[in-house]
Amino acid sequence: MxxxxxLLKPKKIESTIxxxxxxxxxxxxxxxxxxxxxxxxxxxxxxxxxxxxxKHHANRHCGDNDIRRAVGLIRSCEQQQQKLIxxxxxxxxxxxxxxxxYEQLAVDLTAILAQRQTDQHVKDALDFALLEDFDHLYRYAxxxxxxxGLHAExxxxxxxxxxxxxxxxxxxxxxxxxxxxxxxxMSALPITKCDVSIITAAEQQTMNYYMNLGAFYKHQKxxxxxxxxxxVEEEHVSQYGSLIDPSMTLLDDLLMHxxxxxxxxxxxxxxxxxxxxxxIWEMCFEQELAHLHETLRLVRKYENKDWFDVIPNAxxxxxxxxxxxxxxxxQIIAGTVxxxxxxxxxxxxxxxxxxxxFFDYQNxxxxxxxTMASHxxxxxxxxxxxxxxxxxxxxxxxKELRNRTTDNTSIGRLKNVKK
Numbered sequence: 130m131x132x133x134x135x136l137l138k139p140k141k142i143e144s145t146i147x148x149x150x151x152x153x154x155x156x157x158x159x160x161x162x163x164x165x166x167x168x169x170x171x172x173x174x175x176x177x178x179x180x181x182x183x184k185h186h187a188n189r190h191c192g193d194n195d196i197r198r199a200v201g202l203i204r205s206c207e208q209q210q211q212k213l214i215x216x217x218x219x220x221x222x223x224x225x226x227x228x229x230x231y232e233q234l235a236v237d238l239t240a241i242l243a244q245r246q247t248d249q250h251v252k253d254a255l256d257f258a259l260l261e262d263f264d265h266l267y268r269y270a271x272x273x274x275x276x277x278g279l280h281a282e283x284x285x286x287x288x289x290x291x292x293x294x295x296x297x298x299x300x301x302x303x304x305x306x307x308x309x310x311x312x313x314x315m316s317a318l319p320i321t322k323c324d325v326s327i328i329t330a331a332e333q334q335t336m337n338y339y340m341n342l343g344a345f346y347k348h349q350k351x352x353x354x355x356x357x358x359x360x361v362e363e364e365h366v367s368q369y370g371s372l373i374d375p376s377m378t379l380l381d382d383l384l385m386h387x388x389x390x391x392x393x394x395x396x397x398x399x400x401x402x403x404x405x406x407x408x409i410w411e412m413c414f415e416q417e418l419a420h421l422h423e424t425l426r427l428v429r430k431y432e433n434k435d436w437f438d439v440i441p442n443a444x445x446x447x448x449x450x451x452x453x454x455x456x457x458x459x460q461i462i463a464g465t466v467x468x469x470x471x472x473x474x475x476x477x478x479x480x481x482x483x484x485x486x487f488f489d490y491q492n493x494x495x496x497x498x499x500t501m502a503s504h505x506x507x508x509x510x511x512x513x514x515x516x517x518x519x520x521x522x523x524x525x526x527x528k529e530l531r532n533r534t535t536d537n538t539s540i541g542r543l544k545n546v547k548k
Contacts, residue, residue, distance in 0.1 A: 175334030306470035
């Protein structure tokens with residue numbers, strides 16, 4: 130591999146501007162698409178969403194109009210990329226079907242990143258939120274069958290199991306416990322810098338999706354579960370975003386964004402099984418090279434630095450390749466299902482002080498767990514089908530979560546629950 134995008138010759142940025150016709154590609158067929166192709170589309174849509182908003186942030190915090198025009202040109206090109214990728218989702222894929230894809234991405238991507246991490250603090254953050262996204266997938270899958278008579282297996286294939294983990298009602302923590310220690314952009318390994326930004330963008334997209342489209346759900350309980358889980362995604366974005374080095378300059382940050390976009394498109398192109406969509410990833414990689422080198426021009430001109438002053442080792446780290454992560458997820462469930470956040474770290478709930486912020490926040494936000502939408506969707510499914518919906522290869526790794534006729538809302542939320 131040994132790809133350093135700063136050493137590649139880019140196209141002129143003006144030549145990467147697309148026609149409006151190019152922004153309306155043929156969508157994938159939701160009944161035939163490989164689940165990981167759908168996942169890659171969701172990931173890159175979220176990546177471009179983050180790219181666009183980071184540059185709007187730059188536009189609002191920079192007083193030099195020459196810089197703002199240059200960044201505005203890149204941002205407009207990335208808006209085009211986002212529209213192109215968003216259009217790959219077919220019109221007949223409804224909000225809940227797409228949600229299954231969002232959660233499959235969150236689960237498998239997080240597991241992939243966690244296993245390659247050498248920074249233990251970052252790995253702990255990934256492992257912690259992994260269990261929560263895994264439980265969200267389970268809750269939405271039950272809603273999917275209850276409301277639409279559809280099995281989530283149709284969308285995740287055989288790649289990802291579906292079963293409970295740390296229950297969603299246990300995810301609601303005091304905001305103080307979601308702020309973590311940031312990495313150092315100068316000392317962290319390239320793979321760590323990439324991973325914290327990639328997962329922040331991915332979770333941010335999920336948060337925004339639930340914040341907006343959840344209100345369009347067809348009934349009240351569906352709207353409520355989107356609202357509940359959107360609050361958990363706020364926690365995840367806070368956690369992951371706090372890992373990013375806040376000391377980078379505005380242009381350093383933009384250069385890092387473009388580098389990561391190049392890395393991701395290169396990864397997606399190498400991983401893609403759909404030939405037509407693979408060509409889209411390859412085209413976007415060429416476009417991002419132009420964005421990267423235009424941003425480098427700004428760094429050189431306005432900060433008198435070069436790429437190696439910002440990204441000392443710019444050779445792409447190990448590429449992202451999607452594959453089933455079942456055994457790793459099972460291990461993390463078995464070992465950490467009772468964990469919760471505790472300021473910069475994580476702790477087994479049973480070791481938390483009785484007056485901890487976690488319990489106060491739970492008492493303030495959850496007056497009756499039986500009225501929580503994430504619990505009701507499981508109860509409703511059990512009432513309709515005599516058991517919950519699961520997609521398991523073998524017995525659940527946690528004894529207390531094996532009962533398919535009762536939703537456990539205590540583990541990870543109440544102290545001294547036997548595990």
